[in-house]
Amino acid sequence: MSKPKVVITRRIPDTALRMIEVKANVFIWDYEDVPIPRDILLKECREASGIFTNVGDLIDHQLFENSPKLKVVSTMAVGFDNIDIQEATKRGIRVGHTPGILSETTADLTFALLMATARRIVEATDYIKEGKWKSWSPMLLTGQDVYGAVIGIIGMGRIGEGVARRALGFGMKILYHNRNRLPDTEEKLNTSYRSLDDLVKESDYVVMLAPSTPETYKMIGERELALMKPNAIFINASRGTNVDENALYSALKEKRIWAAGLDVFENEPLSSQHPLMSLPNVLATPHIGSATISTRTKMAVLTSQNLLLGLEDKPLIHCVNFNSQDSTTLV
Numbered sequence: 001m002s003k004p005k006v007v008i009t010r011r012i013p014d015t016a017l018r019m020i021e022v023k024a025n026v027f028i029w030d031y032e033d034v035p036i037p038r039d040i041l042l043k044e045c046r047e048a049s050g051i052f053t054n055v056g057d058l059i060d061h062q063l064f065e066n067s068p069k070l071k072v073v074s075t076m077a078v079g080f081d082n083i084d085i086q087e088a089t090k091r092g093i094r095v096g097h098t099p100g101i102l103s104e105t106t107a108d109l110t111f112a113l114l115m116a117t118a119r120r121i122v123e124a125t126d127y128i129k130e131g132k133w134k135s136w137s138p139m140l141l142t143g144q145d146v147y148g149a150v151i152g153i154i155g156m157g158r159i160g161e162g163v164a165r166r167a168l169g170f171g172m173k174i175l176y177h178n179r180n181r182l183p184d185t186e187e188k189l190n191t192s193y194r195s196l197d198d199l200v201k202e203s204d205y206v207v208m209l210a211p212s213t214p215e216t217y218k219m220i221g222e223r224e225l226a227l228m229k230p231n232a233i234f235i236n237a238s239r240g241t242n243v244d245e246n247a248l249y250s251a252l253k254e255k256r257i258w259a260a261g262l263d264v265f266e267n268e269p270l271s272s273q274h275p276l277m278s279l280p281n282v283l284a285t286p287h288i289g290s291a292t293i294s295t296r297t298k299m300a301v302l303t304s305q306n307l308l309l310g311l312e313d314k315p316l317i318h319c320v321n322f323n324s325q326d327s328t329t330l331v
């Protein structure tokens with residue numbers, strides 16, 4: 001029997017690639033930095049039974065329509081907002097993702113963004129590199145305190161919990177907002193629930209970790225930014241669509257809030273010419289929340305495992321739209 005065809009949309013670690021090559025004929029878009037062009041994706045998927053996809057690839061109605069043999073879409077991410085899940089489900093196509101294994105790594109990056117923004121670490125490094133350091137000065141590059149401050153976490157999932165655990169070590173008062181209240185988490189992590197308005201009013205650090213859904217679209221907009229304290233720092237490590245970037249730009253430019261640390265943007269990759277990048281009080285990273293060698297390798301292997309199970313019509317380890325092997329998978 002001939003092997004099924006699999007399309008892989010980016011260069012992936014060798015271990016993960018070899019797992020697939022044993023069982024399938026692989027087309028791989030073997031470039032790290034260049035997304036697969038849409039016409040090539042559509043053409044290659046025409047005969048494909050499986051797709052190993054990545055953040056930013058649009059897996060939509062047109063692609064499903066164009067790929068009659070498709071059984072499984074396996075994304076190397078926890079988020080799946082780039083995939084039309086309803087359409088996949090209608091067609092009986094399983095969608096796999098990689099929750100859990102990236103939570104601590106992403107919580108590390110979120111906290112690193114918070115610390116680096118509060119203490120202006122990138123600006124401070126540039127200050128030396130640019131030859132500006134002439135003397136010790138009492139108010140030079142002064143930032144905001146982290147220890148003992150109030151952190152407000154929007155979206156208390158696994159990553160949010162990881163950030164809350166880190167915040168506990170920094171003596172922070174922890175507030176959270178979530179689509180439903182979590183009494184166990186409140187007790188375990190000494191966190192208090194707030195409405196979104198109260199959370200943004202009371203927090204020194206507003207940390208966005210909610211998934212991208214119709215309910216969270218531009219959840220932080222002009223109104224919420226206007227409620228924040230002048231010393232507030234906004235951190236986003238979830239999805240760029242959760243914030244109104246124009247409103248954020250104005251609030252930062254007019255110093256109505258103090259700074260922002262952003263790992264995600266409405267349109268990625270973000271251009272260096274984007275207005276946000278002209279502001280000294282913006283610290284930005286290119287969507288690297290889960291980017292450690294170990295975590296990205298584990299994610300690639302899990303994505304391959306989900307993919308191979310889907311090719312064999314078996315339950316995936318973590319499936320978004322049908323039963324999983326792991327009953328703890330959150331949809």
Ligand code: GLV
Pocket residue numbers: 055076077078079080102238289290
């Ligand atoms: C990355 O953003 C992910 O969803 O894993």
